Amino acid sequence: MSTATHRDAAEIGRTAKGPRAVPLLGDQRAAGNLSSVDTTIGNGLRVLAVRKANVPLVELRLRIPFAGADPLHPAMAEVLAETILTGTARRDRIEIDTELALIGGEVNATVDPERLSVNGSALADGLPTLLDVLADVLTSASYVDNEVGRESARLVERLAVSRTQPRVIAREALLKHVYGDHPVTREMPEAEDVAKVTPDAVRALHARAVLPRGSVLVVVGDIVPESVVSDIEKALQGWQADAEAAVLPPLPAVTGRDVLLVPRAGAVQSQIRLIAQALPRTDPRYAALQLANLAYGGYFSSRLVENIREDKGYTYSAHSGFEFTGATATVGVDADTANDVSAAAVLETFYELGKLALVPPTEEEVESVRQYAVGSLLTSTASQAGLASQLSALAAGGLGAEWLAEHPARLAAVTVEEVAQAALDYFAPVRFTGVVVGDAESLAPRLAALGGFTVGEPAQS
Structure with a gap:
């Protein structure tokens, strides 16, 4: 029978001379040189x-x-x-x-x-x-x-x-x-x-x-x-047609307005979904906006996750990220919360939007999200399946392998000031709208106190 004792993460991370040094990150190599x-x-x-x-x-x-x-x-x-x-x-x-x-x-x-x-x-x-x-x-x-x-x-x-x-x-x-x-x-x-x-x-x-x-x-x-x-x-020589495949009509621009409370009677949880207009990958400012999004809610160490998950325990997961449809890009925020904390979670979500715009990411934050962005891009394209899926998504916007190979360099060139400007331009709370789906009887009075909410038709379930 083993007599070894269990060591927690803090103990494993220390040596007799103090905390174990974290190894330096290796060079981030782009998915370039692809034939x-x-x-x-x-x-x-x-x-x-x-x-x-x-x-x-x-x-x-x-x-x-x-x-x-x-x-x-x-x-x-x-x-x-x-x-x-x-x-x-x-x-x-x-x-x-x-x-x-x-x-x-x-x-x-x-x-x-x-x-x-x-x-x-x-x-x-x-x-x-x-x-x-x-x-x-x-x-x-x-x-x-x-x-x-x-x-x-x-x-x-x-x-x-x-x-x-x-x-x-x-x-x-x-x-x-x-x-x-x-x-x-x-x-x-x-x-x-x-x-x-x-x-x-x-x-x-x-x-x-x-x-x-x-x-x-x-x-x-x-x-x-x-x-x-x-x-x-x-x-595919037998696959022929004079007509062209039907493209989805352009999406209307997303404008900031009241968030809609969608009643779902008896629900014990609420779904918070916010959305705002963003930038397509072809825009020169996209890399800066990508880093601003990561700082807000795009990865586990983001401000939003630290606030409503780690600090307050309002949700198991919160996330923000981009969605691309044709030439249109949006940024969305989502979280699922218990009814009794849903209004508080909405308040903190908008608070973090305002804070990102007015108290922008620090140099340390920007460097952290930069490393994450480059590393996750390389990880997602390390397999053939991941690379194929990434290229297919890029192709929908008219892009190809060159964009993928060059994007780490674009991320590396983004300045702290550019991330701050992207945060101010695209994460201001007034730019967002969305829905909260939940039990209106308990949620409506609390959300009304926050302002900016309209009650809609009940959800069909």
Whole structure:
């Protein structure tokens, strides 16, 4: 039996001569020197192929703009994403799954108001098969009646469960409050609309909306980029259309105004969601704003987390971060709190916004968030999957591997003064709006005392 005694972190961190020295940070190296090709092939598809040969795998990310004005579009799009991989003119679902399994691969599809995403991975030497399956799906997905019926029924069940989740309720309430009837608010279809979707409607949507022009395919892995681009063009030569994939209409600007209290009777927790206009990655000031956001609530040692989690215990987690939709960028703040401290948490959240604007981050804070920003960027792109996903997100804004390689240098060049100005310009409390979802009977009097709140319609749950 061991007689060793337990030592806590403070004891482990000390030596006989005093506190153990923290090792210096190593040099932060950018995700540069990537062999890549960024081009548009004959059918109008933009292809970004990047060599990252640390493991003999390949990652694929296809992003197709997929907006639609039809009231049934969200339902049809969701059913399409659920069934696009269930069979083609040449393969049924089992044959697709079997061929992918033989190359250590998988493919999945998801959709949101902005895009249809088809993501896949495989052993590097299985890329020809992966591309063949992708081409087959894009050009001849069959959407047979029984598959559409089965997946639609499952989708209706999932929607019913999802719409009882507080975070989903808060997300839908926030989008509606900020963007009104804009298509971006329809992230989830209505269950009754899904029930109306027919296989013919899904096939018609595929024919008119699953288009190469305006779409982006990112391939990362143990590949030769120039050869892969040629292979992709050959594999996808049958995917042709004169029309261009449908882009989501520009979002209206977010303006600061009253926060909406969304009643949810009997709720024991509240969801706090705030939002303001921000800067896209293409803006020269984005790096400074990124550091200001980290200082406010973008990582665990941020001011907001230190205040309402560590100091006051109002929430288990609080966070602020960016969301990019087309050319538009917003910064959001979220926290879930118990009802009895929700008003206090809102007060402290706005207090920290004002404090960041008027008492900007110190040189020490800026250096800390700078190191975190560079380190987390390098960590997120260390794997092939992470790099592929990052490049796919950047491609949506017209950016590529060069931006990723150059961003650590931009972060390194940001001054304390630039971060302070970004904080003043973009984190002032008057720029924010949002929602608080919770029990109005207990919350309304307290939030009214703070001012700047309007009571809305009850949440549907």
